[in-house]
Amino acid sequence: MTGKPESFDSFLDSLTPFLLSELRALGYVAPSPERDDLLQEIRIRIWQALRERKGEINFFNAYVKKVVLSVFINAGRKISRERKIFDPSGCDENRIGKKGQDRVESNDMLKDILADALQSLGREKRRVVELRFEGFSFAEIAQLNSWSLRKAQSAYYRGLADLRDSLAKRGIHYED
Amino acid sequence: MKTDLAGLMEAYQAHLEDQERGACSGCPAPEGLVRLLERQAGRKERKMILDHVAGCVDCALLLKSALRLSGEIDRVLGRDGALRIAPREGAAAGTGGPRFLLGRRAAFGALAGALGLAIVTYSVIRLAEKPVVRGAAGPQVRLISPVKGASVPAGEIEFLWETVPQAARYSLEIFNGSLERLWRSGPLTEVRLPLPEDARGAIRPGESYFWRVTAVLKDGQELASKLAEFSVGKMPA
Ligand SMILES: [Zn+2]
Numbered sequence: 490m491t492g493k494p495e496s497f498d499s500f501l502d503s504l505t506p507f508l509l510s511e512l513r514a515l516g517y518v519a520p521s522p523e524r525d526d527l528l529q530e531i532r533i534r535i536w537q538a539l540r541e542r543k544g545e546i547n548f549f550n551a552y553v554k555k556v557v558l559s560v561f562i563n564a565g566r567k568i569s570r571e572r573k574i575f576d577p578s579g580c581d582e583n584r585i586g587k588k589g590q591d592r593v594e595s596n597d598m599l600k601d602i603l604a605d606a607l608q609s610l611g612r613e614k615r616r617v618v619e620l621r622f623e624g625f626s627f628a629e630i631a632q633l634n635s636w637s638l639r640k641a642q643s644a645y646y647r648g649l650a651d652l653r654d655s656l657a658k659r660g661i662h663y664e665d
Numbered sequence: 666m667k668t669d670l671a672g673l674m675e676a677y678q679a680h681l682e683d684q685e686r687g688a689c690s691g692c693p694a695p696e697g698l699v700r701l702l703e704r705q706a707g708r709k710e711r712k713m714i715l716d717h718v719a720g721c722v723d724c725a726l727l728l729k730s731a732l733r734l735s736g737e738i739d740r741v742l743g744r745d746g747a748l749r750i751a752p753r754e755g756a757a758a759g760t761g762g763p764r765f766l767l768g769r770r771a772a773f774g775a776l777a778g779a780l781g782l783a784i785v786t787y788s789v790i791r792l793a794e795k796p797v798v799r800g801a802a803g804p805q806v807r808l809i810s811p812v813k814g815a816s817v818p819a820g821e822i823e824f825l826w827e828t829v830p831q832a833a834r835y836s837l838e839i840f841n842g843s844l845e846r847l848w849r850s851g852p853l854t855e856v857r858l859p860l861p862e863d864a865r866g867a868i869r870p871g872e873s874y875f876w877r878v879t880a881v882l883k884d885g886q887e888l889a890s891k892l893a894e895f896s897v898g899k900m901p902a
Contacts, residue, residue, distance in 0.1 A: 500741060501686060507737045510891075511730045549704075554738045558702055561734055563696040566725040599668060600680040606849045607677075612716070619719035622677040624812035627898070629732050635704055652673075665821075 508561065517568050520558055527564060534560045586650070599661065606655040614648030621645050671825050671857065692724050695718055701728075709856065733814060735898045744799050747803040804829050806880045806890035817896040819868060822860040824876060829888065832880040839894070841865055847874070852881075870897045 493553060509519075509528060535556050607615055620630050631641035653663045668676070686779050693701075693714045701708040718724045789842055809825040811817045824837055834848045834852040841847055848864040860868075873896040 495745075502739065503741045506852050507734065511734055514891075516724060547774040554735065555703060555740055558735060559699050559730055562698050562727060562731055565730065566692075566695060569723050569727070572715070596676045596679040599666070600683070603673060603676045604680045615844055616712075616715055616719050619677065620715065620725075622674045623681070623719065623722075623725040624674075624810070624815070625725070625729065626812065626815040628786055629729070629814065632704075632732065633701060634711070640866060645827065656668075659666060661834055663673065664669050665666060 500536065504557070511561070512564065512568070515568050517564075517566050527568075531560050532563055534563075571660055595655050602659045602661055606652055606659055606661075609655045610648055610651050614644060614651055617641065617644045618648040622660065670821075674810065678722070679722065685721065686702065692721060698724075698731065702731055713826070721745060729813075735744060778824050797864075802807075804831055804882070806835075806876060806888050806889060808876070808890050808893045811893070811895035813893045814894040814895070817897045819860060819865055819870065822895070824858045824860070824878070826856050826890065827883070828856050828880045829880040831881045831882045831884075832888075834881050836879050836881070838877055838879070839867070840877075841872070868897050872897055872901050 505528065510530065512527065513519075519527065535643075596627065607619065617630060620633075621627075625633070627638055627641045627645065629634070630645070631638045632640065636644075658665050697706065697710065697714055699713060706714065718728055721829040758864045806829055807827040809827060811822060826835075830834070831834075834854055835856070836852060837850040837858055838846055847867040850858065850861070873894055875894050877890045877892045878889055881887055
């Protein structure tokens with residue numbers, strides 16, 4: 490890594506460690522540090538996409554970003570598809586939320602009641618609460634909804650209050 | 666029956682896993698996710714995608730990852746460090762590919778930023794180094810919450826990680842944004858730890874921190890989790 494993004498090459502070099510760690514978090518395992526096919530493929534695809542537009546655009550940070558994100562998301566989908574081929578049960582160890590069997594069993598009743606209680610929330614509140622439960626930060630929820638941080642927080646806390654009432658009706662008492 | 670926030674989050678994720686074993690279809694096209702990330706999706710499309718993501722583990726993981734990457738791209742490019750195509754000298758030769766150059770002032774800013782980023786990235790990689798366990802079946806320490814990038818009021822911070830079956834005990838460390846260790850726990854036997862009073866004194870609202878957990882296995886081997894970043898938010902009014 491050069492740490493000097495004055496050309497497209499060094500921009501990609503600067504981004505590579507981060508790109509790799511995100512791909513690994515999605516379950517990607519490189520054959521070896523020297524032979525990293527997926528990373529190579531990503532670099533080539535980004536390169537090709539940019540070459541096609543050569544000469545058309547002068548300032549194109551936004552375009553570069555779009556291409557990198559698009560290639561990354563496609564790679565993420567590919568990893569996910571391959572994981573399902575090798576592990577159709579979806580019980581992959583790399584998943585967030587994969588729990589030991591004992592914990593899953595103890596959740597059985599709560600998860601059904603929770604799923605039912607969430608249905609009673611308004612659509613927007615429910616979406617925000619579910620995104621938060623999936624681990625999205627308030628800043629991320631705000632960004633994705635084009636909201637202010639304050640609005641994301643307030644939508645979540647209002648949703649959580651409704652959920653607390655809904656759970657109470659079903660015999661579950663939620664405590665902060 | 667009583668539960669708390671971590672219990673609800675755990676139950677929701679278990680619920681999603683169940684759903685996924687049934688069917689996980691209708692995931693939005695990659696272009697849709699890119700539009701969402703770039704704030705170019707219309708209101709209707711945005712809601713449709715987010716409704717899907719809220720119930721799809723795959724898309725949630727991918728979108729979170731893409732959000733982090735999006736932030737990283739912004740940082741590497743620098744706020745006003747536009748990449749530009751250099752004059753097309755030698756383009757016909759078809760060698761080397763195009764060069765995309767930065768404006769001089771922007772290049773200086775980007776260089777300074779990238780240098781800082783390089784140091785932190787290098788430190789993260791160094792800190793995240795751990796005994797390498799080959800194969801998917803090897804034990805790993807997986808952090809659950811606060812999730813990477815979360816902003817949580819100090820009073821609500823509870824560290825939660827997955828049980829490592831062979832672990833005899835765990836320890837938890839908190840680092841500041843420059844990756845200097847601020848706090849380290851004693852031996853822990855539980856897989857959750859509310860932010861202790863003495864650690865609370867070391868952190869400030871609005872700042873970002875990193876945390877990691879090290880599991881000491883019964884045979885004495887140590888396994889460290891990846892570093893996860895979280896920021897300390899203010900308590901809601
Ligand atoms: Zn999906």
